[in-house]
Amino acid sequence: MISLAGRDILHSWGKFVFTGVGLGLLIGATLTMAGVYRGMVDDAQVLLANSGADIWVVQQDTLGPYAEPSSLRDDAYRAVLGMPGVARAANVTYLNMQVQQGDRDVRVMVVGFEPGQPGEPGYLVAGRRITRGHYEAVADVRTGFRLGDRIRIRRHDYTMVGLTRRMVSSGGDPMVFIPLRDAQEAQFLKDNDAIVNERARTAANPSLNRPGVPGLLEAIQASQTSSRSVNAVLVQVQPGQDAEAVAAPIRRWKHLEAYTRAQMEEILVAKLIATSAKQISMFLVILAVVSAAIVAFIIYTMTLGKIREIAVLKLIGTRSRTIAGMILQQALGLGFIGFVVGKISSALWAPFFPKYVLLLPADAVRSFIAVMIICAIASTLAIRAALRVDPATAIGG
């Protein structure tokens, strides 16, 4: 038996292809939306993976350092290091800010880290690691910086000595790594005017500037201008140790919050990007409904254009299932063309998105199945119309 659907598609391939391209662009948008969500999840996972930590120790009762602000004294890591099962512990700071790159502003996450400790960039694609204690930086290539470029962070200029890749914040902003001390200063230190004003206020406070207590005022002022805070302590556990078993005593005895990798992933994926995920899900549902409506409309219109032929087919004894199969195959054919166009177009335009778009093969398979199901459902309207055609209409009168 010949394929009536296939012949019809070949006969009017131009109409099919153009319709399929239109549908494909819509499917491409749907795939891209899914890719945006996957990209957000991947950004979060990459952030955790790149930190090289098994446990994140943060301020008590916070979801820091990525989902909420967190501030710890920078000597807290010493106490953590002494806990059972801890192999390494290092301070780290995170600061989202806008930096100038050439003529444009770039939104980045400035990471303060200690070289050789957890939190440093995992690998470099160009240049070298930071070897000096101050004013050197390593940046993700997406910042647009090149080796040797100067980057201004707060009051100081840093020299770009290395470039890395896929080092982004949970929000997708590329990272700039600088030495911890510089980062603490950039994040917590006040500007000069504020320091002068603060000193004047402290000196004017009689309880802080007591006569007969030499050195008190200077000590207070020194503490106000020094920066002794970090956002988190990244912990690596000893081989064979269970991260949760190591984290529990830290929470209990150090009055700090300690999150394992699984818990941190839960915070980032389930909490931080939950609203965005719902937003994207809504878009996906709407796009799916629109796609179904378009396929239904197109197939229905095409079927109405063939009413006379369908009446003749029915009159000459064609089975209803053959006619239904023809319409269903056409709908699926349209969906297939649409999916191929959508897959290609989404792959072509995804790299131009400002944030990471991750197109997973598994998502493509799921989308293909969904497109086919949607097309099959959408064809029911046209099938119903075709099956209601009276074969007697082929006979005049």
Place this chain on the structure above:
Amino acid sequence: MDGFGIRIEGLRKRYGEGDTVVDALKEVNMTVAPGEVVGLIGPSGSGKTTLLKCLGAVIEPTAGRMTLGDEVIYDDGWKISDLKALRRDRIGFVFQAPYLIPFLDVTDNIALLPMLAGRPNGAARQRALELLEALDVGHRARAEPSQLSGGEQQRVAIARALANQPPVILADEPTAPLDSERALAVIRILNRMARQYDTAVIVVTHDEKIIPTFKRIYHIRDGTTREEAGEGREV
């Protein structure tokens, strides 16, 4: 007349109920022998189309009896459960317009019927090519319907009607869109095919050009048929 291709006895068709009842067919009696072409003539509203739909098993008559070959297919009710198979295998249709399937080429338009009946594609296409040769359009076998002239399309439609070698062909105004020469050519072909394939052909027509070619004519008026001899002019 040796036997009959189709025989209709006391066929009636009533539409509606109560005050809206319409007797479209009151008393139809017809007999067409294998290889014979008869004309069915009548004014608008006389019941021609209703009769054609009843004969074509598209609508169910109200009463009467229809026999196809030696099998009773209707006797105050259908005696055959699969009417689609009946239409596909045992009744050929030729319409006023050819109504060829535009997305199939000429061969497959004809081969579709045997394929629908379950014949292998190769055998179905072979049958189609034989018919096309018999109808002098073998050279157009791979053409699309839109590439054919009106006369060629109508010949292909006749070939399609003959594809499953049905005992009867119902032709509904097959010459209406054609000029005299082509109309007579179609009748000539129908006569030749009817003889060649032993098929009974009923031609519903208004066409004054072809009426003199029938040897027998059934007039239908107010749902009742009346048989009379035709001129039987050679074409």
